[in-house]
Amino acid sequence: MTEQKIRNMEEFAALSGLSRPTVSKYFNNPDSVRASTRKRIEDALERYNFRPNIYAVNQNRRLTKSIGIMVPYLADPFFAEMARTIETLCIEAGFRPILLSSHGDSELEAENLESLLSFKPAGVLFAPLGRISDKAAIERFCRDVPTVLFDSNLDGMGEAFVGSDNASFVNQTVDYLCRTGEAPCFFEMRTPANPNANKRRMAYIDAMERHGQEPVVISIEGDGWGFEEIGRQGTHTALATNDFKTNTVLCSNDRLAIGLLAACYERGLGVGRSPDSALRVASHDDHPYSRFTCPALTTAAHSYSDVANRSVEILFEMIESGARCETRVETLFPAKLVVRASA
Amino acid sequence: MTEQKIRNMEEFAALSGLSRPTVSKYFNNPDSVRASTRKRIEDALERYNFRPNIYAVNQNRRLTKSIGIMVPYLADPFFAEMARTIETLCIEAGFRPILLSSHGDSELEAENLESLLSFKPAGVLFAPLGRISDKAAIERFCRDVPTVLFDSNLDGMGEAFVGSDNASFVNQTVDYLCRTGEAPCFFEMRTPANPNANKRRMAYIDAMERHGQEPVVISIEGDGWGFEEIGRQGTHTALATNDFKTNTVLCSNDRLAIGLLAACYERGLGVGRSPDSALRVASHDDHPYSRFTCPALTTAAHSYSDVANRSVEILFEMIESGARCETRVETLFPAKLVVRASA
DNA sequence: GTTCAAATTTTACGCGCGTAAAAAAAATGT
DNA sequence: ACATTTTTTTTACGCGCGTAAAATTTGAAC
Numbered sequence: 217m218t219e220q221k222i223r224n225m226e227e228f229a230a231l232s233g234l235s236r237p238t239v240s241k242y243f244n245n246p247d248s249v250r251a252s253t254r255k256r257i258e259d260a261l262e263r264y265n266f267r268p269n270i271y272a273v274n275q276n277r278r279l280t281k282s283i284g285i286m287v288p289y290l291a292d293p294f295f296a297e298m299a300r301t302i303e304t305l306c307i308e309a310g311f312r313p314i315l316l317s318s319h320g321d322s323e324l325e326a327e328n329l330e331s332l333l334s335f336k337p338a339g340v341l342f343a344p345l346g347r348i349s350d351k352a353a354i355e356r357f358c359r360d361v362p363t364v365l366f367d368s369n370l371d372g373m374g375e376a377f378v379g380s381d382n383a384s385f386v387n388q389t390v391d392y393l394c395r396t397g398e399a400p401c402f403f404e405m406r407t408p409a410n411p412n413a414n415k416r417r418m419a420y421i422d423a424m425e426r427h428g429q430e431p432v433v434i435s436i437e438g439d440g441w442g443f444e445e446i447g448r449q450g451t452h453t454a455l456a457t458n459d460f461k462t463n464t465v466l467c468s469n470d471r472l473a474i475g476l477l478a479a480c481y482e483r484g485l486g487v488g489r490s491p492d493s494a495l496r497v498a499s500h501d502d503h504p505y506s507r508f509t510c511p512a513l514t515t516a517a518h519s520y521s522d523v524a525n526r527s528v529e530i531l532f533e534m535i536e537s538g539a540r541c542e543t544r545v546e547t548l549f550p551a552k553l554v555v556r557a558s559a
Numbered sequence: 560m561t562e563q564k565i566r567n568m569e570e571f572a573a574l575s576g577l578s579r580p581t582v583s584k585y586f587n588n589p590d591s592v593r594a595s596t597r598k599r600i601e602d603a604l605e606r607y608n609f610r611p612n613i614y615a616v617n618q619n620r621r622l623t624k625s626i627g628i629m630v631p632y633l634a635d636p637f638f639a640e641m642a643r644t645i646e647t648l649c650i651e652a653g654f655r656p657i658l659l660s661s662h663g664d665s666e667l668e669a670e671n672l673e674s675l676l677s678f679k680p681a682g683v684l685f686a687p688l689g690r691i692s693d694k695a696a697i698e699r700f701c702r703d704v705p706t707v708l709f710d711s712n713l714d715g716m717g718e719a720f721v722g723s724d725n726a727s728f729v730n731q732t733v734d735y736l737c738r739t740g741e742a743p744c745f746f747e748m749r750t751p752a753n754p755n756a757n758k759r760r761m762a763y764i765d766a767m768e769r770h771g772q773e774p775v776v777i778s779i780e781g782d783g784w785g786f787e788e789i790g791r792q793g794t795h796t797a798l799a800t801n802d803f804k805t806n807t808v809l810c811s812n813d814r815l816a817i818g819l820l821a822a823c824y825e826r827g828l829g830v831g832r833s834p835d836s837a838l839r840v841a842s843h844d845d846h847p848y849s850r851f852t853c854p855a856l857t858t859a860a861h862s863y864s865d866v867a868n869r870s871v872e873i874l875f876e877m878i879e880s881g882a883r884c885e886t887r888v889e890t891l892f893p894a895k896l897v898v899r900a901s902a
Numbered sequence: 903g904t905t906c907a908a909a910t911t912t913t914a915c916g917c918g919c920g921t922a923a924a925a926a927a928a929a930t931g932t
Numbered sequence: 933a934c935a936t937t938t939t940t941t942t943t944a945c946g947c948g949c950g951t952a953a954a955a956t957t958t959g960a961a962c
Binding site: 267269270271272274275290291293296297299300303304307312314315316317319324330331334335336444445448474475477478481482504505507508509510511512557 | 612614615633639646650659677678787818820825
């Protein structure tokens with residue numbers, strides 16, 4: 217490997233004794249040039265370590281090999297894990313992912329969409345903020361770029377939606393809890409941005425009615441993405457005012473549950489299935505850390521890989537066929553109940 | 560706002576009744592055009608919602624307004640939080656951050672550097688993988704792009720390093736633990752990629768010797784980035800073979816500690832300061848979740864904001880002055896001991 | 903009304919590359 | 933060996949924009 221730096225494809229082509237477009241053709245598809253030409257390029261490649269500027273390539277290609285990935289809050293381990301999985305799938309398929317986080321801010325979300333537009337991705341995998349999203353901006357974006365929504369659905373936006381079946385999540389946890397002990401109260405944030413939260417509450421009420429039980433919903437205050445702290449404080453309040461009507465709590469999501477467990481521990485309340493425990497706690501998501509709470513959290517698990525795989529699959533199919541989906545398909549994966557020690 | 564779509568600056572300039580370079584000048588600095596010209600552009604902007612293609616801009620600008628941010632593993636909440644903080648600082652300063660994760664893979668790390676090179680960022684904030692990093696690739700990159708390393712230092716690479724003072728972390732935890740009870744054993748991974756881990760072990764040994772205590776290092780096996788699970792299993796092994804020589808454990812980092820706490824809970828071992836607790840556990844990092852473990856984790860906290868602020872500060876100074884640092888400065892921030900319930 | 907320097911705008915070219923169409927080369931058939 | 937077809941390479945132009953240098957406008961002073 218010579219240390220000589222190559223500025224651009226022109227320079228590299230000259231060193232290979234070829235014209236730039238021929239080299240361009242090679243990088244687009246190595247088999248599209250004659251074997252002898254290919255060898256000359258690859259020999260030069262050994263010596264000079266040149267790579268086309270991906271951004272210049274994107275600017276000119278009719279169809280790029282780039283995929284945009286955007287999540288509402290990357291510092292949430294759920295989305296971090298989701299993004300990681302999707303990124304890996306894209307890389308394996310020969311695409312170049314570009315990852316963006318909205319940081320919980322709808323303006324930044326809209327900004328990011330603008331930025332993605334400039335990037336000219338072949339397609340975008342997008343988990344929107346939800347309620348607070350700038351719907352008009354998203355709709356405009358989706359007209360220009362093939363987009364698959366995941367995790368949070370926005371009516372009619374994007375070519376398809378892939379997510380988890382909130383009813384399946386809640387039915388499984390409620391059924392399990394009712395079968396094995398007292399019926400659960402439902403613990404949630406009052407004004408969640410994420411639309412799944414509302415669906416879960418409604419599914420809880422339905423499920424409780426099916427079981428002939430009175431639903432008890434505890435909606436706690438709190439803004440932002442610090443769900444654990446919101447859950448912790450909300451639990452202290454709820455316990456102080458005796459809001460939990462049974463010894464069983466079903467949390468809307470694992471991050472709230474983590475906060476709830478912390479509050480219980482602080483108050484010396486035992487959590488678990490054993491008779492001397494004060495509370496049973498279950499939740500939804502199978503957050504990466506729910507395996508490590510004390511006690512380990514009983515929860516309904518997303519199938520990370522199913523959601524990631526299917527989202528990517530649908531997007532790749534659209535990209536390859538060059539067509540948009542004729543009808544907007546919504547794919548919902550059922551949850552898998554993971555029984556651990558907390559309930 | 561007219562719905563008419565603008566393809567490029569040429570088209571927008573025509574609609575404004577100006578030449579493209581004038582419009583370009585405006586976007587570069589709105590004050591660099593005459594007030595009347597500016598008004599014409601801004602009026603047109605109201606009606607047509609045009610924005611220059613950021614990637615085309617980057618391709619041509621001598622100095623871009625983009626900042627690369629790269630961390631070793633974005634699904635680790637520590638790095639997620641760090642990245643989020645730095646991103647926010649960059650946005651506030653009028654820069655456009657682009658965030659990349661190495662996903663724990665040194666090849667991807669090198670790939671990402673190549674990608675950043677194409678992106679032509681004004682500068683890069685880079686937390687390398689550490690031991691497994693492709694040093695040659697990083698060195699090449701740093702020659703071309705002003706780079707500030709953070710969190711993990713690599714000798715001589717980048718223009719500056721900003722991180723935390725591992726000795727300060729360990730001294731504070733060891734001092735505190737020795738002062739308040741039995742001297743701690745040190746719990747760590749045998750082959751960590753991150754160089755901070757080695758510094759912490761050495762600092763532990765030093766600190767123990769200063770206290771006239773025999774250091775006990777428990778190095779557990781495990782690969783990858785699933786530190787909690789590694790810590791959990793390692794704890795079970797260590798407890799089974801009675802490796803903890805005292806009732807106090809100091810973990811190399813919080814993620815290991817989270818696993819350790821889970822294992823203790825599984826075994827019914829109480830953790831905390833009270834006389835009936837079997838173990839005291841402390842750690843380092845002040846991971847975003849260490850507030851919510853059961854019991855809450857006593858730990859030495861990074862100053863996230865100090866590290867983020869200083870890294871960004873140094874980089875911006877370099878960018879503004881247009882010069883590289885004359886000497887490579889290493890800034891280390893001391894830890895802040897956060898005493899919670901676990902020790 | 904003229905002059906001239908300063909501010910502003912335009913011209914012309916470049917960034918690094920993709921791609922259609924034209925040209926050249928190679929392969930095939932006779 | 934020559935005509936024809938097919939493949940490969942090159943020419944020429946375009947993508948969306950920055951920027952130095954040239955041309956123009958402005959406006960203040962006389």
